[in-house]
Amino acid sequence: MHDDDEPRPVPRRLTELRLDPLAVAELESYIAELRAEIARAEAEIARKRSHRNAADAFFKLG
Numbered sequence: 001m002h003d004d005d006e007p008r009p010v011p012r013r014l015t016e017l018r019l020d021p022l023a024v025a026e027l028e029s030y031i032a033e034l035r036a037e038i039a040r041a042e043a044e045i046a047r048k049r050s051h052r053n054a055a056d057a058f059f060k061l062g
Helices: 024-061
Strands: none
C-alpha cells in the first residue's frame, strides 16, 4: 500500500545502456539518437505551450 503523503517513484523511461563495450563511433551514434529524442520532446513541449497560450489568450478576451 502506498502512503499518499509520500511522493510516488517516477518510472524510468530509458534503460541504462552499458557504454564500456561500445566503440567511439557507436557512442557518437548513441548520442545522436539521444539528441534526436530530446529534440522531439522539446518540440512537443513547444506545441503544448503554444496550444495553452492560445487557449489562455482566447479566454482572456471575454
